[in-house]
Amino acid sequence: MAEIRTKRLNDYLRLIDIARDLASTLDLDILLARIVHAAVEISGAEAASILLYDDTSRQLYFLVSTNIDEPTRRGLIVPLDGSIAGWIVNNRKPVRIMNVHKDPRFYSTIEAITGLATRSLLGIPLVTKNKIVGVLEALNKPKGRFTDKDETLLLVLGAQAAIAIENARLFQQSDLISEFVHELRTPLSSLSTATYLLLRPEMPPERRDQIIQNIHAETIRLNALASSFLDLARLESGRVQFRKTLFNLADLMFECRDVIASKALEENIQLKVESPEELPLLEADRDKIKQVILNLLSNAVKYSRPKGTVILGAEVIDNEIAIFIQDTGVGIPDESLPHIFEKFYRVREHETRASGSGLGLSICKQIIHGHGGRIEVKSKLGEGTVLMVFLPRSRKTQPREEEKSNAKNPDKK
Ligand SMILES: Nc1ncnc2c1ncn2[C@@H]1O[C@H](COP(=O)(O)OP(=O)(O)OP(=O)(O)O)[C@@H](O)[C@H]1O
Ligand SMILES: [Mg+2]
Incomplete structure (x- = not known):
């Protein structure tokens, strides 16, 4: 007792x-x-x-x-x-x-x-x-x-x-919300300056048009920020359900190239897809993987140098499928590399060359981790960057044990 x-x-x-x-x-x-x-x-x-x-x-x-x-x-x-x-x-x-x-x-x-x-x-x-x-x-x-x-x-x-x-x-939400509100300040203050200027009667008409253009661009940016932010908030809370299917990755890669093609042409960037003939089907949420590839491709084009090249490729490495996006762009300084997947982080030197919210890579990371994969970066300042995504290969497409041993010993029947 x-x-x-x-x-x-x-x-x-x-x-x-x-x-x-x-x-x-x-x-x-x-x-x-x-x-x-x-x-x-x-x-x-x-x-x-x-x-x-x-x-x-x-x-x-x-x-x-x-x-x-x-x-x-x-x-x-x-x-x-x-x-x-x-x-x-x-x-x-x-x-x-x-x-x-x-x-x-x-x-x-x-x-x-x-x-x-x-x-x-x-x-x-x-x-x-x-x-x-x-x-x-x-x-x-x-x-x-x-x-x-x-x-x-x-x-x-x-x-x-x-x-x-x-x-x-609650903590997670308040953390994210306060960062978001902080990020809203800059575009909101530029919008308020712009409207103030528009209200000045002495403003010449050609300046007015320019200000209206700026307001338009800024509202588009705010909109993108809001949707990226919502995407990330949903992913961080674990509420996103990945709808996995088996699909052809090469097809998806060409689809993504087509989306980015006109932007690349505008910037005079050559965009190439490299994928081996026999890429196994990928088991993942197709729309989400598309979002990741588009994000990475748009970065590669955004942070490029004139007459650059961007390659979108994929290959099988052991039990993983690797997707890589390689560019010959401005590169990322060593001290920034550990931070680029953090939310709202942007390399200071890049801020003037292209606009962005600094959420793209955090979203990619959440999506890839949610699929049991990982995302890595290698970069050299002034030479280029490569982003690599590794996703587990579906069991449904892995060679069966006997096929593996037959492949190792082709004589054995
Ligand atoms: N391919 C690349 N080459 C050079 N720098 C890059 C590359 N990809 C990302 N970066 C750097 O990492 C930062 C974070 O990238 P991320 O995609 O998260 O944000 P963003 O592109 O600034 O904004 P957005 O939310 O619109 O994608 C970028 O601001 C840029 O400085
Ligand atoms: Mg981006």
Whole structure:
């Protein structure tokens, strides 16, 4: 009896430690990872996962789990009606199930994706200030079933977790919003100067036209800034769902070239596509990858030098597909290289040569990371820059084991 009591006391002491740990970070990704690991620890489950609930779109999406890898899990939408997690959101009650396969609410698709055979489940709503932020689930209790005590402990953890998640989200938003507002100041002040000048009766008509042109250009820029900003805000919050399909990358590359062609011609830049004959199909969100390539191509043209060349290419390297955009442009100074993927960052020397919001590369990075890939840059000042995107090759297009060994030993039949 005394032993049980000590054990319980230790559990609660551990919970206090965990709560302190959760409160110490405002980074949503780190926080969520800590919560699922804590959930496994205190409930003795095999795995745990968090689903977040977005009350504007009324969508529940899978975010982290201790047992599956990043690209599969992120943003996966789970139906509100027709899943256990959805039931928890709708009813705001914990659920304890011995065998999920016998439960009509079980959303079996998730099992196929995660590859974890689920048996028992303990799920609780994450609620703060009477608002539901998500669901925390502990899966598979190795011996027997989840107990009352597991449920109590998970509820205490959940209460802490919900507050921490809400804080991290608010922080993320306020951070981004204050940066955005800051960026709005410059174009707004130039617009206000322009309108002031237009109101001066002594302004000659040809100056007026020029000012109106400036206002027009500035409003276009503001519009682009606003849509880039919204794109980034959505990506950062993890709310973007990537709609993956298998598609021909070379076709997409030519499509992107056609979009940029007239701009390149205007700047007297030669634009070439280089892709091997047999590029495997890419499994990704086609529109999003198009957005990335267009962003990188437009940078390559924007930061070019006269009579330059831009090459858009792709190749297979091991289990990855690499897409590269190479230019013979102005290049990026060494000290700026570590910063170019940060939001709103622009190389000071480039500010006068081309306009931009400094969000393009941050958006690219978010999209590529969301696909389980990475993006890298190499550059030499005055010589040129190459941006490389590496995406995992779809399992569906990878040579099967025997094909690989046949390729290595062509004699063996
Ligand atoms: N190919 C390139 N050559 C030289 N500098 C580059 C290149 N690509 C990006 N940069 C530098 O990195 C900075 C960040 O690029 P990013 O695409 O994020 O912003 P931007 O092009 O300024 O604005 P936008 O949001 O309109 O894309 C650029 O301002 C530029 O200084
Ligand atoms: Mg750009």
